[in-house]
Amino acid sequence: MSSFPDELKTWRKSRRFSQLALATEADVSLRHISFLETGRAKPSADMVGRLGDAMQLPLSARNRMLMAAGYAARYSGRAWDELEMAPIRAAIDHTLKNHAPYPAIALDDDWRLVRLNEPAEKLFAMLGTAEGMSLLDVVMQPTMPETIENWPEVARHTALRLRTESNAQGGRADLDRVAEYLEAVEGETSDTAAPVVPTIYRAGNIRLSLFATIAQFGTPEDVTLDNLKIELFFPSDEATDAFLKAM
Secondary structure (H helix, E strand, O other), X not given: OOOHHHHHHHHHXXXXXXXXXXXXXXXXXXXXXXXXXXXXXXXXXXXXXHHHHHHOOOHHHHHHHHHHOOOOOOOEOOOOOOHHHHHHHHHHHHHHHHHOOOOEEEEOOOXXXXXXXXXXXXXXXXXXXXXXXXXXHHOOOOOHHHHEOOHHHHHHHHHHHHHHHHHHOOOOHHHHHHHHXXXXXXXXXXXXXXXXXXXXXXXXXXXXXXXXXXXXXXXXXXXXXXXXXXXXXXXXXXXXXXXXXXX
């Protein structure tokens, strides 16, 4: 495990804070930040929390900083089948079910499909994917250009998202590895100034053009929920809308 000074310096630089900017945001002295980073001062658990708030760190990172400072982790990571998660499971299932006839999914920080509604099950079956599988593995399959009509464009935007998520989590080799693979995808991208880039799925005579919105829990106190994302897909043309409603 890294030392607290190393954790603090790594996250401060990752968040592009100077020592002065972090001191101002956390409402502490510049001298104290300097002493924390050199190990001349030991933070209280409350100070670790204030620094985490100032840098808007994910809960998993706050746990690591607490443990590096000699404290117990504050945030748990409950399993999906635990009793306390029942209201969360119900909320996710309600959201996904009521989004039908359009696809909807829930993803964890490993891009694993935690939940899918029925339209999403049919859609992702086109990619050979089902609940419990990770989309990180799916997007690296050589068959993606055959299934995604505008694959070069989708690959580029997916790589940008992966880089953003990796940076937000302090750097993740697995996300960066997939992003690097996608950045190497060759092919033409559209010059159309559309408001959003859809993902265009093809399977035989079926052609579905969809874009997505992403939602997260607003006040998570659990590592599992802090990393969870709900994606709601919408049709980007009338033909896709009619097909999904008929299906």
